[in-house]
Amino acid sequence: MGTPNFAVPILEGLLEAGYDIKAVVTQPDKKVGRKQIVTKTPVKIAAEAHDLKVYQPVKLSGSPELEELMELQADLIVTAAYGQFLPTKFLNSVRIAAVNVHGSLLPKYRGGAPIQYSLLNGDAQTGITIMEMVKKMDAGDMYAQKAIDILPEDTTGSLFDKLSLVGRDLLLETLPKIIDNSIEKVAQDESKVVFSPNISKDQEKISSKLTATQANNLIRALNPDPGAYIEMNGKRLKVWKAEVAEESTNIEPGCLVDNKGRFALSFAGGSVLNLLELQPAGKKAMNVKNFLNGQGSKFVAGERIFD
Incomplete structure (x- = not known):
């Protein structure tokens, strides 16, 4: 069975x-x-x-x-x-x-x-x-x-x-x-x-209240199904792969830290997460380089991106 x-x-x-x-x-x-x-x-x-x-x-x-x-x-x-x-x-x-x-x-x-x-x-x-x-x-x-x-x-x-x-x-x-x-x-x-009850819809959302390590654990836990996501400008950006950055930041959680060669976001406790594989709504999964050539280039360091 x-x-x-x-x-x-x-x-x-x-x-x-x-x-x-x-x-x-x-x-x-x-x-x-x-x-x-x-x-x-x-x-x-x-x-x-x-x-x-x-x-x-x-x-x-x-x-x-x-x-x-x-x-x-x-x-x-x-x-x-x-x-x-x-x-x-x-x-x-x-x-x-x-x-x-x-x-x-x-x-x-x-x-x-x-x-x-x-x-x-x-x-x-x-x-x-x-x-x-x-x-x-x-x-x-x-x-x-x-x-x-x-x-x-x-x-x-x-x-x-x-x-x-x-x-x-x-x-x-x-x-x-x-x-x-x-x-x-x-x-x-x-x-x-x-x-360990079945994963709920609410658990799929990546919150800035998490540390970078907790967010990365969530991304790994929800890969390959159903996928964890950041809600950005009212749309879901699924994150399939990430890594915890070595540095810390003073930027408040939920903001862009860097989009020059990487897409790094701030999380709780001054922690930073580099997003490596992403999937914008309605598109196929892509590596961070392709994301930065399009949608990811429009943000400015320090800008609030998600809650």
Whole structure:
């Protein structure tokens, strides 16, 4: 059970290891982009390439698909970023265990956006937890964990790619021990629980109240989707890549520091952020050099640009 690219190596890994996949469950096809083209999920595409049976209930709970899935009497359920709650009766219908591949070091970052929050909060590490599924969100006992370092250039996109492979390998290492009951589960420490709810529309806006480091963390966390933006002259300027400048400034937050060879903005605490890849409203993403040849050249140092 999975939906985005994160889950594809996990499905492929299970197949390559010889597991018999009785069914694949993924979210319904969605309309994507300006042209609203109906698009299959990455997991559906992978499943169809292997001629696997695919289910796509809008809501799993109470659906005819759920009844069919329960009738399979599977040994295991494996979920990886599926995107829906699983009913308790479904979790209880399997012979061995319902297992989740979760993109954080639980109990930190239960919820739908664990990778984004590890970047937002400037964490040094993130990782994968293989855990038992229970009715309460991401609260089950843990079978295994593996940590990786977060690099300065990492984005949510790069961490998704890395963690999907870590998740695949850790799952394949752990599943045989779950099956033969040779692994000991560890309960999560409830006093250390941190939640990571899905990113809201309000969180996408870059505010001058942030430090340059916080703004850069937000940009990295929202790349590649949905993207962080500065509201400039009533229009959105998306920022896909930036770097924290070494110098500080006395210019108040929200102003242009420099647009001669770079596009540098002031943030809280006298910090400065160099914007490296930008996307003006209605245009394609561009590097800062191209931006400075057009829209970026119209501003004057010290001018207030955003709130």
